Amino acid sequence: MITRRLQYELVKRLAAPLLVQLQGASKRLKGRQGPRPGSPFGPPLKSVALLKDLMTRHYLEGRYADGAVPVAWVTSGFPVEILRALGFFSIYPENHAALCGVQRLTPELSDAAERVGHSRSLCSYARTDMGAVLLEKTPVGRLPRPDLLACCTNICQTVLYWYRCLADHFKVPLVLIDTPFVYGESQEHHQQYVRDQLEELLSVAERIGGRRHSSEELVRVARLSHEGTLLWGECLAESTNRPAPWTGFDGFFHIAPIVTLRGSEECNAYYRHLLDELRHRVRHGVGGIKEERYRLMWDNLPIWYNVRDMSTLLAENRFNIVVTTYTNAWAEAGKRMDPTDPVGSAARSYTHIILNEDLDRRLELMTRLAREYHVDGALLHSDRSCKPYSIGQVDLKDRLAREAQVRALLLEADHNDPRAYSTEQGNTRLQAFMESFA
C-alpha cells in the first residue's frame, strides 16, 4: 500500500507533469498544426493542447491509482463531489467509452461484450465499456481497478444493470442513487428520498475509503464544483455572440474536465484559461468556422465516430452548431447548487438533470436556448443507444416548429457504434435540411 501510494504520488506530482511537458515540447519542435488550406474552420483553439495535457495526466495518474487511493467508477450524472471529498480517484466509463468511440474501437470492444451475451440493442457506451473490461484493452493504457461502483439513475436505468455487471466482474460494492423522474419542479419528498441515499453513500464511501468525512472538505469540493459548472456555462455562453467563437463540436471535447474532474481546482483553472481564449476570439471576431451564416442547436449525445466528418460538412455549408443540450446539461446543473449545503443541494441539482425531467421542461429549455443563442434550426440526434434522450423527439420537433418557430431535423444514428449509422443516408438528410435554408 505504501509503495503503491509512493508510486502514485511520484507519477501525479513528477512523472505525469514531466511527460506532458515533453509531449508539448515535441509538438512545438514539430510545429503547431494550423488549419489545412481551404479548411472551413476558424483557427484552432490553443486551449486544446492544455486539454490534452489535462486528460493525459488524469488517465496517467489513473494507471497508478488503485492500491494507492480509493478508486470509484461513476456515471456522468453521479454526485461525485461526495466521493472526491473523501479522496476517491474517479473514472467515468462513459467518458472512457467516448474516447474509444472517437477512435472507432467500439466494434471490436462491443463484439467482446456481445460474445458473452450482451445484446447489441444495449447502449453502445455500456457495450464499449464492458468490452474494454473483458479484453483489458483501452487507449489510455490501463484503467485502475475500482474499489467502489457508483451509479445514478438520473441519466437512464441502463446504468443500474451495466454497473451490476461491473460489480459482478470486479466483485466490489455498488452504490445506486435512485433519482425519481420529475415533472416540473421536484417536491420536498423527492429531495428527501435522494438526500437519504446520499447520506448512506457517505457512510459506505467512508468505510471503503477508510476515512471519516469532513464537512469543510465537502463544502470546499462543492464550491469548486459549483464554480466549475458556472465557468463551463460562461464558456458555452460565449457562443451567443456572432460569430460563435467555437463550434458545438469543439464543446463536445472540451466537456471532458467538467465531467471527469468536476470539483477540482485543475478543472476550474482549465475553464478559466478556455474562457479567456474564447473572450479574446469574440473581441477579435474570430469564429469557430470561417463563415457562419446559419446557427443550429444540437440535441442528444454526439455521434463520436463521425464528429469530424459532420462538422466539416456543416462548416463547408456555413452552418455552425452554436449550442447543444448535451454540453449545456453540466452548466445547467450549477444553477441549483448551493455549496453551503453540499448534500442537500446535490440531491436537488442531480435530480434536475435534463434526462430526468419531463418533455415540457425540455421544450422550455430548448426554446430558451434557441432564443438566447439565436438559432435558425435544430438537429435532433435520434440516438439508438440513448432511449431516454431520444424518446419524445418527434413531439419536440413538432413543438419546436410550432411554438418556437425553429425547424428541426431528426437524424438517426448511434453515439458510439458506427455499425448502426448509415453515413450516406445521414449526409443526404443533413444536406437536404441545409438546402431548405437556402
Next chain:
Amino acid sequence: MSGVAIGVDAGSTTWKAVILDDQGQVLASRVAPAEPLVDQQTRVELARLRERTSTSSDVPVGATGYGRKRVGAQRAITEITCHARGAFHITGAGGVLVDVGGQDSKIIHMGPDGSVLDFAMNDKCAAGTGRFLEVLLGRLQVAWEDVPALVASARSAVSVSSTCTVFAESEVISLVAEGEPVEGILKGVHQSLASRVAGLAGLLPPGGAVYMSGGVALGRAMVDALAAALGRPVTVLAEPQLVGALGAALSVR
C-alpha cells in the same frame, strides 16, 4: 431546338436524365437501369442525349440521387430538394409529395412556393421502399405489368409484415406454400408497403394535396393502396420517375 439545362438523377435502381429547353419544357429524357460506375454511365448516356437534341457540351448539368457527386455536374443537390422543385414546376402548387424510390421513400411538405418546409424519410431499413416490392414480386414470380390486374382480382388481402424485407420474403414463401392465392398475397404486399410509407406522413401536417413521384408511382395498385392508407386522394405527377431529374435540371437553368 437545343437544350439549356440537363438534370441527372443517379438513383440506386435507375439512372434518369432530362434535357430542358429555354421554356422549361422537357426536350428529351432517358431512364436506364443503374450501373455501378455512375460516372461512366453518365458520360455515355448524356453524349447520346446531347446528340439527339443538338445540345452543346457546355450546357450546365445538375445532379441528384445517391450518385450525384460522381456525375461531374455543376451542382449536386439532394433528391428531397429536387423532387420538390420538379413537383412544383409541374403543379405550380404546394402540398405533400410522396416519393417512393428504389431504396428510400420520402414525404416532403412543400410550401405554396415549392420550398421544402419539412420532410421525413424511411429509416435505415429498405422495407418501405421500391426494393421491398421488387424483391417480393420476384419471389411471387409476378411481372410488373401484371400487377394491377392481379391486385384488382384479389378477393381479400393476405396480411404480410413490413418490418423487414428479408423476413417478409420468407413470410411470402410460407404463405405460397400454405396455398394462399398469389393475388391476395400481392394485395397484402401493397398494403404493407403503403402503410409503412403512410406512417411517415404522420410526421407531417395534415391537409393539402398529395402528389406522388418516383418509379413506384408507375404502378396503379401501389397508388391506390397508398391513397387508401392515407385516406386521401393521391395524384401521380406526369412522368413520375423523372421528377427528380427535372428538379436537378431546374437548379442549373
